[in-house]
Amino acid sequence: MKVLVTGGAGYIGSVVAEELLQAGHAVVVIDNLSRGHRQAVPLDAELAVGDLADRALLDRLLRERSIDAVIHFAAFIEAGESMKAPETFFRNNTANALTLLEAMLASGVKRIVFSSTAALYGDPEHTPIEEDDPLRPANAYGESKLLVERMLAWFHRIHGLRYASLRYFNAAGASRPDRGEAHQPETHLIPRILAVVLGRAAQVNIFGTDYPTADGTCVRDYIHVSDLAHAHLLALDALAGLREKGLPEEGLRKKGLREDSPPLIYNLGNGQGFSVREVVEVARQVTGHPIPAIECPRRPGDPAVLIASSQKIRRELGWQPRFPELKTIVESAWEWHRTHAEGYANPATDASRRK
Numbered sequence: 001m002k003v004l005v006t007g008g009a010g011y012i013g014s015v016v017a018e019e020l021l022q023a024g025h026a027v028v029v030i031d032n033l034s035r036g037h038r039q040a041v042p043l044d045a046e047l048a049v050g051d052l053a054d055r056a057l058l059d060r061l062l063r064e065r066s067i068d069a070v071i072h073f074a075a076f077i078e079a080g081e082s083m084k085a086p087e088t089f090f091r092n093n094t095a096n097a098l099t100l101l102e103a104m105l106a107s108g109v110k111r112i113v114f115s116s117t118a119a120l121y122g123d124p125e126h127t128p129i130e131e132d133d134p135l136r137p138a139n140a141y142g143e144s145k146l147l148v149e150r151m152l153a154w155f156h157r158i159h160g161l162r163y164a165s166l167r168y169f170n171a172a173g174a175s176r177p178d179r180g181e182a183h184q185p186e187t188h189l190i191p192r193i194l195a196v197v198l199g200r201a202a203q204v205n206i207f208g209t210d211y212p213t214a215d216g217t218c219v220r221d222y223i224h225v226s227d228l229a230h231a232h233l234l235a236l237d238a239l240a241g242l243r244e245k246g247l248p249e250e251g252l253r254k255k256g257l258r259e260d261s262p263p264l265i266y267n268l269g270n271g272q273g274f275s276v277r278e279v280v281e282v283a284r285q286v287t288g289h290p291i292p293a294i295e296c297p298r299r300p301g302d303p304a305v306l307i308a309s310s311q312k313i314r315r316e317l318g319w320q321p322r323f324p325e326l327k328t329i330v331e332s333a334w335e336w337h338r339t340h341a342e343g344y345a346n347p348a349t350d351a352s353r354r355k
């Protein structure tokens with residue numbers, strides 16, 4: 001299959017691009033490199049540097065490269081930032097997704113896997129969270145993604161678009177020692193903790209110690225980026241089987257899916273929660289560093305607890321996490337950060353990279 005990966009120079013997108021190539025698919029990445037890294041794009045993928053707001057570029061790529069399916073990552077992801085400048089999230093995440101969907105419609109590309117988020121659920125009434133639980137985002141980032149899910153549902157209903165929406169809980173870790181998380185700015189907990197070990201910050205800030213949780217800090221469900229990536233390939237296969245393999249019944253009935261089955265909406269997490277303090281403690285064990293932490297006020301828009309039920313994707317697509325342990329996740333992240341303190345900015349260490 002020929003797959004257009006939007007945001008394929010980013011943290012999760014680049015891992016998925018690599019997994020697609022390994023599975024024998026052809027990959028075209030579109031990324032404006034505002035957050036992503038040219039060097040993160042696998043050498044065997046084609047890289048088109050451009051913006052999703054550029055409809056003409058999208059039309060050209062979809063048609064000239066004969067794209068069969070799209071995996072859409074390109075988005076802003078900093079929940080805290082979205083509470084300061086929501087307009088940039090609605091522009092970049094929501095409006096640009098509409099441009100992409102319009103271009104797909106015009107080019108007859110009928111399949112998309114969408115990178116969605118646990119932030120759709122806001123403050124859940126119970127955990128673990130299931131896919132049909134109420135969607136009430138607590139931050140503008142979550143809302144910007146929910147609006148895309150709503151558009152997808154209407155495009156499905158009216159235009160027959162087939163889609164999978166994967167609601168990620170907290171993506172973390174590294175798929176290889178030379179491919180990891182390198183956000184700018186970095187707002188995520190694990191890289192910020194490891195920055196302390198690398199001497200780039202004096203201490204880690206714990207945002208909020210008065211949440212209704214066992215130790216007062218927020219609880220999250222951390223999932224290894226490789227496990228997350230694998231789910232995209234399963235979802236893509238399921239979408240392809242639904243339409244084109246000519247034997248939808250055979251392959252998909254086994255998985256409990258039908259040709260006319262509803263969109264594939266799945267949570268992705270490990271089903272286990274760790275508090276901010278617990279994550280800091282695991283990082284201390286992994287790195288052997290004391291990692292000083294200070295207590296700070298809450299970060300606006302943070303729900304207290306987000307833990308996934310991923311039973312649905314396990315049941316329907318046979319997904320299983322290979323690296324469910326937080327320690328393994330932090331170890332892989334540490335391996336990447338320890339050897340790439342500058343992220344992708346030091347080509348000397350990775351001679352085979354795209355320049």
Ligand code: UDP
Nearest residue numbers: 079187188189192205206207218276299302
């Ligand atoms: N967090 C923190 N200090 C940091 C970064 C994050 O205490 O320097 C907390 C944050 O408030 C949240 C949790 O760690 O409760 C996970 O945050 P992250 O930004 O990694 O992911 P999110 O859950 O927002 O997607």
